[in-house]
Amino acid sequence: MSSILRLENVIKKYDKHIAVNDVSFEIPKGCIFGLLGPNGAGKTSLIRIITSITRADQGTVYLDGEKLNSKHPYQIGYMPEERGLYKKMKTGEHLMYLAQLRGLSKKKALSEINYWFEKFDIESWWGKRVEELSKGMQQKIQFISTVIHRPKLLILDEPFSGLDPLNTNLIKDEIAELKSNGTSIVFSTHRMEQVEEICEKIVLINQGKNVLEGSVKDVKNQFKENLFQIEYEGTLPADISDKFQLLKFDENKIVVKLEAEKKSNELLMYLLQEGVYVHAFNEILPSLNEVFIRQVGG
């Protein structure tokens, strides 16, 4: 699969501070990609480079195989973490303005706005000033304004912050639909449970460097500690703690850490041979949250 975005050795310095230090990664087309990192890691600096707000001091960024150029802002939709709209403008005019700035004709912009207004069932908002809308309503408008020009690449910085569960689901569904229509999505956040739920691939940035990259599954596997959880009935063999390292012991539930050379089948076979009824046997993979904390904090 070809990539929608490729960064090669990107460096960005402010004064003496190095915000982005030799970062390279690639985002495949049609993928939901998590750009992760603690506060101040350089995520926003990276996004600003990708969106042509600033330029990299060194390194190259390719969008859809082409070096970043002045046409590209039209193909990117960016929703910053700190949302903002012109408060005094009427909702419809505001969307029209942003759509036209992104190269849509008036007619096309109008049909797109109507499409979204119908979809979200908010036709009556056209003539309302932005400041008259509630915060959640404004977020919807913000989202529409981000995708109105049907970008190839969508960059969402903490898209769910400040949203109620209803709107969160609404936006999640939209993201899924956009993805199924071929839009590639960069999703920047530090809410790891959302990343696990939504993203296929991630890159973890810390202190301006990428410290971790890959599919969510691979990353979890990379950090797994060979922990297995077994639910059972019957009595455990007495010598189990001699053969295996028992981490947790609850009634009918144990967690075992296998040494690197041992296979999970050995454990399972041992239990079966000793006459233990095994109900469930599964590996405990680290959550992204744990990976994150281990990588960033440790």
Next chain:
Amino acid sequence: MNKLWLIIKREYLTRVKKRSFIIATVLTPLAFALFFIVVGFIFAYDSDESLRVAFVDPGQILDPKKGLKSEKDNSLHFLRRTESLDILKQQVMEGKYDGILVLPTIKDLYKKEDVIYYYSDKQVSLNANLAITNRVSKVIRDYKVRTLNLDQKELDALKSDLVFDPVPISSDKVDESSNASIVAVGIGGFMGVIMYMTVFIYGMMVMRSVMEEKTSRIVEVMISTVKPFQLMMGKIIGVGAVGLTQVLIWAIILPITLIIIQLIFGFDPQALQNASPSGAMAPDVDDMQYILADVSNELASQNWLLIIPLFIFYFLGGYFLYASMFAAVGSAMGDDLGEGQALTIPITIPVVLAFYIMFAAVQAPHSKLAVWSSMFPLFSPIVMPARLAFDPPMWQIILSASILAATSIFFVWLSARIYRVGILMYGKKVSFRELGKWIFYRD
């Protein structure tokens, strides 16, 4: 270019369509007109004050054939009485008169000072005071002329009315009338004030708008689509167009309202002049008309084909220079207005200084101060337009305009460098050193 146009359009339309703009634009000339009406009424009211003054003439100084009343003034009624002062005082108390005037007795014809007594419990207005003193002083003069047997014609011959008329030596200069310099001061001052106001009002408007964009965080969305330079220029041009619109509307509405008021109230501004105390200080109506005709001649003979384009040039130059600086400062300010206020001081100081220099420049338009200030680009947009009516040498105009043009372009560039960094910078306390550093940041 298309994006810049969209930005200009938005900046312009959102402001012009605002209710507050429409109200301010329409109401300001009306408020002006109202001011004229009120002032007119105040003057009219004042001259309504009428006094009935009884006067006694114990020294027989008044020509028996003449009264004290003059035909010009109907607010003062002088009534000759022969009753004793006590009886008259009684009558004043009864409200028959407002006061009693005692004309002096002239014993020594060569004595210059004298006292006239006026009896009343009421406070005498300044107007009445001046009017009475004037009348009596004339009476005394006539008395002295009569008694000394002086010839009235000879006396009249002593008075000379002089007109100061500057005449140029070179033949290529136009002979200006005596009112030329007054007209030039008027034009210069007017232009200077307009420049000062527009730079301030609309420059500040640009700054506030940049700040709003930054604090409402829309700016990040905007500059992911347009270049910061386009955004800044769009704003500066859009707000400038709003300013021009407002000034143009005023230029149309103000004369119309004044004409309408004149038609409705029959009040004309000249009445203001004539209503000045006792009418004695104001020039004759004939004189006024002569001066007005002269002034309008002078106005017509000004080289407007040079002045108007230059005025527009200096307006644009000054506006871009200052508005871009205001934009840069606005971009550096955070949510904390108070903290950022310090940054505007270095911008406002030159504007205010230029304003004062402008007043000095219209009085001495060819002084060293005026010439050098009209070269210095931070002052020239205000000082040079004020000098234009005084025919400054062409080399000065060209030099000053070139310096201004170059500086404006340079400042717009410089401000754009600061702006592009400032709008994305949050939570940093900004000093001038910091602003200086931003200029050299890479994109």
